Amino acid sequence: MEKTITFFSEEDLLVIAKYISENIKKELQPTSNATTEDQFLSIDQLAELITLTKPTIYGLVYRKTIPYIKKGRMLRFSKHDILNWLQSGKNQSNKDLDAKANVYLANNPLFKR
Secondary structure: OOOOOOOOOHHHHHHHHHHHHHHHHHHHOOOHHHHHHHOEEOHHHHHHHHOOOHHHHHHHHHOOOOOOEEEOOEEEEEHHHHHHHHHHOOOOOHHHHHHHHHHHHHHOOOOOO
16 A cells, blocks of 8 residues: 655645635534524614614513513514514404404304204
8 A cells, every 4th residue: 555645835735724714614604594593683773673763672671572582781682583573463364364263163163053
């Protein structure tokens, strides 16, 4: 079995090091899905995102109607939780309400026979 020894010049080593460091940086950058799920917002960022004033947001926090995280005096909001909270408050269409009513009436008749 023959062993081969390869010698690299200083320039070759710099090129290899640059290539490796660029690939490591690419791997360490968060993907777009991870950033939206794991991103925490300050109250200013949240106010800009959902177009509410800061006093309104503080009121929602006080009434515990908005999902939030409080560590010490710092108030943070998970972007993922906020988007889910907004989606859960969406009004249902008449078609959706009729479908729910029909399912309920099918399972719970008004008169027993």
